Amino acid sequence: MEKKLTESELLEKEKKYCSHGDTVHYLEPPKFFERCEGSYLYDRENTAFLDLQMWYSAASFGYKNERLGNALKKQVDKLPQLACQYLHPEKVELAEKIAKSMERLFGESGRVHFNVGGAQAVEDALKLVRNATKRNLMFAFMGGYHGRTLGASAITSSYRYRRRYGHFSDRAQFVPYPYCYRCPYDKKYPDCGMYCVKQFEKLFETEYNGVLDNKTGEAEYGAFFVESIQGTGGYVIPPKEYFPMLKKILDKHKILLVDDEIQMGFHRAGKLWGMANFNVIPDVVVFGKALTNGLNPLSGIWAKEELISPKVFPAGSTHSTFSSNTLGTAIGLELMKMLEEQDYEKKIMEKGKSFLGRLKSLQKKYPRVIGDVDGLGLALRMEIVQKDGYAPDRELADKIFAEGMKGDLRGKDGKKIGLVLDVGGYYKNVFTIAPCFDITESEMDLAEDLFDQLIRRCAKDRI
Numbered sequence: 481m482e483k484k485l486t487e488s489e490l491l492e493k494e495k496k497y498c499s500h501g502d503t504v505h506y507l508e509p510p511k512f513f514e515r516c517e518g519s520y521l522y523d524r525e526n527t528a529f530l531d532l533q534m535w536y537s538a539a540s541f542g543y544k545n546e547r548l549g550n551a552l553k554k555q556v557d558k559l560p561q562l563a564c565q566y567l568h569p570e571k572v573e574l575a576e577k578i579a580k581s582m583e584r585l586f587g588e589s590g591r592v593h594f595n596v597g598g599a600q601a602v603e604d605a606l607k608l609v610r611n612a613t614k615r616n617l618m619f620a621f622m623g624g625y626h627g628r629t630l631g632a633s634a635i636t637s638s639y640r641y642r643r644r645y646g647h648f649s650d651r652a653q654f655v656p657y658p659y660c661y662r663c664p665y666d667k668k669y670p671d672c673g674m675y676c677v678k679q680f681e682k683l684f685e686t687e688y689n690g691v692l693d694n695k696t697g698e699a700e701y702g703a704f705f706v707e708s709i710q711g712t713g714g715y716v717i718p719p720k721e722y723f724p725m726l727k728k729i730l731d732k733h734k735i736l737l738v739d740d741e742i743q744m745g746f747h748r749a750g751k752l753w754g755m756a757n758f759n760v761i762p763d764v765v766v767f768g769k770a771l772t773n774g775l776n777p778l779s780g781i782w783a784k785e786e787l788i789s790p791k792v793f794p795a796g797s798t799h800s801t802f803s804s805n806t807l808g809t810a811i812g813l814e815l816m817k818m819l820e821e822q823d824y825e826k827k828i829m830e831k832g833k834s835f836l837g838r839l840k841s842l843q844k845k846y847p848r849v850i851g852d853v854d855g856l857g858l859a860l861r862m863e864i865v866q867k868d869g870y871a872p873d874r875e876l877a878d879k880i881f882a883e884g885m886k887g888d889l890r891g892k893d894g895k896k897i898g899l900v901l902d903v904g905g906y907y908k909n910v911f912t913i914a915p916c917f918d919i920t921e922s923e924m925d926l927a928e929d930l931f932d933q934l935i936r937r938c939a940k941d942r943i
């Protein structure tokens with residue numbers, strides 16, 4: 481029998497043979513896991529870790545989801561491989577289901593184009609916009625995240641993701657996002673009168689603001705890439721009136737709205753598409769992550785017919801070897817069927833309310849540790865702050881995160897347990913909480929208790 485390597489032997493090899501350019505070494509030492517189920521990851525000692533980030537929302541429907549796993553196994557036995565230049569039924573049926581969901585929620589007909597990862601689908605959206613508008617400049621939000629390929633990095637706000645890679649001539653123009661808890665304009669909602677949108681509108685008042693040719697009325701920008709709720713930016717939820725006001729301005733200047741649903745799509749924020757919460761019809765929607773619940777990856781874009789019809793986006797406009805792979809489309813199709821059979825929106829809104837209630841009681845108990853808590857559906861946020869109750873405390877957030885990963889908290893049964901969190905936000909002080917959609921009330925109680933244990937351990941001086 482082959483010898484099982486110890487964790488320290490594996491770490492030695494990792495040190496020598498693995499690139500450290502990914503995010504593994506955000507945590508030192510990095511953590512190994514052995515198996516997963518439902519809301520839990522298990523390490524090599526079989527210690528359970530309650531996961532409150534579910535692979536950044538890619539495994540929203542639960543680890544080892546049996547139905548989706550079976551769809552994968554069935555396809556492995558039937559049609560595990562097929563060049564994407566040929567058709568298979570699942571691709572067509574999945575595209576239909578996604579397109580029909582757009583018709584239902586946004587009243588628009590259109591088509592779907594598949595790819596593999598999220599950033600690749602963002603690249604396809606960039607190509608589509610450039611092709612349709614013949615403009616290569618984009619607006620995007622401060623705090624926005626669209627992935628790490630070169631094109632996606634160019635419209636992602638962080639310079640940190642670009643700095644090693646030279647000049648980005650088509651870097652987006654970044655616009656402040658309505659992050660009301662820390663308003664970029666130091667205003668207070670609703671007294672602000674939506675000052676931020678009005679500032680954006682002002683850009684178009686004169687040609688000297690650099691976005692519009694006033695003589696022809698043509699904008700230099702093709703699209704505005706947005707997340708309906710900022711993901712990596714810290715699960716920031718905009719006020720209801722923001723996107724309708726923004727869309728009006730964009731429509732006036734023939735600038736497309738590209739809605740990146742890679743993290744919020746597939747019910748994370750209650751509705752199937754996050755933007756459906758905000759009464760706005762996007763021109764292009766980008767999706768990925770939870771479509772296959774983290775199994776064989778699949779992503780894609782949907783666009784309004786006039787942007788993606790074969791006349792304007794003909795054969796070969798974009799392509800990737802694995803783009804509409806048979807395994808991913810089989811899982812995606814099963815997932816869409818699953819969504820039709822159950823009222824996920826209702827379930828997620830109820831669970832979200834229940835979870836947010838627990839976060840609010842923690843905030844009440846620890847006002848010198850927790851600033852804002854908020855949520856829509858099961859996209860929840862908790863800001864870790866300094867003693868004054870407002871200034872961001874990145875150091876403490878990092879400490880809580882690292883302690884949770886040690887796996888030495890105590891469950892109700894007295895057994896050792898860990899807590900998996902993800903830190904995001906503009907100041908890296910926000911826990912972006914994305915629990916499994918099947919999280920139970922008792923798991924939510926456990927989550928509250930584990931947060932409590934972590935705060936008592938890491939912020940003794942504040943409680």
Ligand SMILES: Cc1ncc(COP(=O)(O)O)c(C=O)c1O
Nearest residue numbers: 597598599625626627711742743
């Ligand atoms: C909103 C958003 N867009 C794009 C991406 C990039 O997706 P991927 O990591 O699959 O390339 C992410 C990933 O976190 C995301 O959250």
